[in-house]
Amino acid sequence: MKVLVLCALVAAAAAWPNYGFLNDPGRSEPSDAQKQHDVNYLLYKVYENIRDEKLKSIGVTFDPEADTSHYTDNGEAVHKLVKELKDNRLLQQKHWFSLFNTRQREEALLLYDVFEHSKDWKTFVSNAAYFRNRVNEGEFVYALYAAVVHSPLTKHVVLPPLYEVTPHLFTNSEVIQKAYHAKMTQTPGKFRSYFTGSKRNKEQRVAYFGEDVGLNTHHVTWHLEFPFWWEDKHEGYHLDRKGENFFWVHHQLTVRFDAERLSNHLDPVNELHWEATIEEGFAPHTTYKYGGEFPSRPDNIHFEDVDGIAHIRDLIILENRIRDAIAHGYVTAHDGSTVDINNSHGIDVLGDVIESSTYSPNVEYYGSLHNTAHIVLGRQGDPHGKYDLPPGVLEHFETSTRDPAFFRLHKYMDNIFREHKDSLTPYTKEELEFSGVAIDGVSIDGPLETFFEDFEYSLVNAVDDTPQVADVAISTVVSRLNHKDFSFKIDVNNNNDHEVLATVRIFAWPHNDNNDIPYSFNEGRWRAIELDRFWRKLSPGVNHIVRKSTESAVTVPDVPSFDSLIERTEAALSAGSSEVDIHEFVSAVGVPNRFLIPKGNSEGLEFELVVAVTDGKADAAVESLHENTVFNHYGYHGVYPDNRPHGYPLDRRVDDARIFHDLSNFHQHTVKIYNH
Incomplete structure (x- = not known):
């Protein structure tokens, strides 16, 4: 059914009239919804002809070198790429691509440079449509993904999941063969994927x-x-x-x-x-x-x-x-x-x-x-x-x-x-303490419990295409780890007579090693999994902090499916909206939220839960971090938010664990993670 809906959306997109900006230099930049639409159809069926008729026409008629005033480098990058194309020096289409192959990487980056030097969306999308028909598909996908990630023109565009754009890289061959059979026989199919290997391994x-x-x-x-x-x-x-x-x-x-x-x-x-x-x-x-x-x-x-x-x-x-x-x-x-x-x-x-x-x-x-x-x-x-x-x-x-x-x-x-x-020299107590701030208690609201669930993703882009044969619904189902929602409840006492900014850092490491011997503090802290890092303003007195597992700054939600992105985008365009409500998916850099905690086991695997509240004013590299709403765990637009090293205060060796246990702004206790 999803594919039938998608086919209808593709047909509607082919008739979509809002491309006047491509022929009108004076017209303003298109909406975010239009940009999302364009990226969707540039990546949909990337080994076949573009499904959107407007983009398809642009790919045939556009001349990348005709007006170099639309490039920030006066066309230097596009001249270089077109020359390589005309001299037949580029990797042929329908061939594998690897970023670790020096020449193939150079070619992909030639295209990336063209995108990055495009002054406006007209130039960006026209080049994308033009070169999609002429360069290796793997190089095209990499260049477009990298450009969307880094270009200011695509700030609000969400990239579709790569496992649906290039499913062959993520899906076992046995399932891909079944997908081809389903397409050839025009029989919709949903196929179970199993992980590589056998129980003997x-x-x-x-x-x-x-x-x-x-x-x-x-x-x-x-x-x-x-x-x-x-x-x-x-x-x-x-x-x-x-x-x-x-x-x-x-x-x-x-x-x-x-x-x-x-x-x-x-x-x-x-x-x-x-x-x-x-x-x-x-x-x-x-x-x-x-x-x-x-x-x-x-x-x-x-x-x-x-x-x-x-x-x-x-x-x-x-x-x-x-x-x-x-x-x-x-x-x-x-x-x-x-x-x-x-x-x-x-x-x-x-x-x-x-x-x-x-x-x-x-x-x-x-x-x-x-x-x-x-x-x-x-x-x-x-x-x-x-x-x-x-x-x-x-x-x-x-x-x-x-x-x-x-x-x-x-x-x-x-x-x-x-x-x-x-x-490096271990931290001293003076370097670790947060004057006037003490953790009164830490608890967890909800079970630390993981489970396996079925996840379905589309294989429509895995099979070859022809206009004479309609798409049918083809997907695979694979088991994946998830966990029940829970919250950290942290009581912090600010004994100062004024409001302070605090950084809350949450970690967990296994209590015992594989021989069931407890890890020392020094060995455990190197094995610490970062669960969250966030900023809060603490009022004088007791502050009750509740932090949901879904809010973790370390994780991101799963990327929407390709057909969901297309459906939402076309609905927004049909309604005349300039935006698509997908802002929470703009970054896919973090670990999936369902992977926030390890699997655990049926008996309950013990972990040491550690919470450190540190001086947010001294920690913060940028302002208003307590109001942050974007994923910036590794930095945002090139700016890293935290003055402290990753893993602080557990990043340096600990010769005597008592230095931490004597800190009022540090808390540690044992928890169990269950898997059922």
Whole structure:
């Protein structure tokens, strides 16, 4: 039924008349609803012709080079891209695309630059319609997603979920085959998806985490918001504390994965070693839409050099250089100067070095440990190109968390980060306390209880199309983790005679390790999962704070389905509205809200719940954070909101836990998370 509604909406969109602005230079920018409409149909059936007749016509008649006054760079980017197109140097259509492939990334960024240098929506959308017909589909999708994330022209546009735009990257091949059969026989179908592997594979117990399409969306969206290729001089602004954000987002994925493993009676994941065996193999059970199957990796193999990418010895050398920098307390910049990392800002520099991003002070010397490691690990199924296999799952941000080796790789890098963090001087009591503020009590209203539920998403974009064959409803259903709603109730006493701004920080870490031995405070705090961070004004006296789990600043709601976005947008346009009521979905950077707490188990898995209330005035990097309504956990428009490091006050080693337990603004108690 959804597809029938969608077909009707597509037909209505084809007749939609509101495109006068494309031929009228004096007309104002179109509404947000119109922009949403355009993005929807630029991404719908991306391997086929554009379904919107107006956009389709623009794609045929538009000349990108005709009037360069509509570009902020006077057409430099578009001239460069068109020349590559005319010289037949661009990747052909219907071919796999990987951001880790240097040439393919360069081509995608050529198109991204055209979008970013478009002065107005007319120029932006016309270029999108024109190049959609001419460049590789994967490059087009990446360039458009990145541009929508960063362009001021698309501030209120919501991107449809990638798992419905490019379903092949997220859906098992067996289900995709059933979808094709349903389309060919014109029989609507709803097919059950199962996680990769079998019950003989213990990693299957936590596949619901790494293969969750919402988690995949979080991972790829973060890398779109904070891309390693970002250059300030080209993009116009700086991404504040990007390297530290890189550390924190992957640290949180790693400690959360370990918590899921404990919930399922598995040992924490072991870090990867370049000279050791890769014990766990991986069979993705996924296929590129064009280009063959994702490569598999057998069990118990040793790392091999990857032709044209890296020697294993080179990665070991890069690791040693980074560890030497940590030991010395500084990195050596490209010009020979030194950059001190023996401070709170050091984690930011180190993150840029390890990734490496263009912010790295010396990429020639420290290399690109993270990005190269992803390629090397992803190619171990065919390291010498003997079988001409396409890239592995680790060479796509959309798919990399599917492979358990992703978490081994990031445990390895996380331990390097910890080496740096543990080298810093622990916080003193004076640095941690909040004068005159005390936590009187913390409780939880509602059960800490998780459950599995069915989630359905569309596969209409997975199958080939032809005007002679109508769409039918095709979808897949997969099990996913969720939790019941709950609230934190925190009583804070402000003993000052004036109002103060406070930062409330909430964490949880497993009480026991895999051997049922309690974690020490120092070991537990490194495994802390950040549950929330928010600002409140505290009046003199007792303040009763109630914070709902749905309000967490760490999480975001699930992205609406593609057909829901289209339906809402067309309804708004038909009603003459300039806006679509989808503002809460503008950011998909956070972890899905249903993943706020780990799975737990039927007996109740114990966690240490920690609440710290710190000085909000000293913490805040921007004003009015207590009134914030946008997702800014990693920064908003390049501005990071918190003066404190990610994970504060638990980010540095703790030699004596009594320093925390003696703080009036710190609270800790044990809770249990149940799964039924």
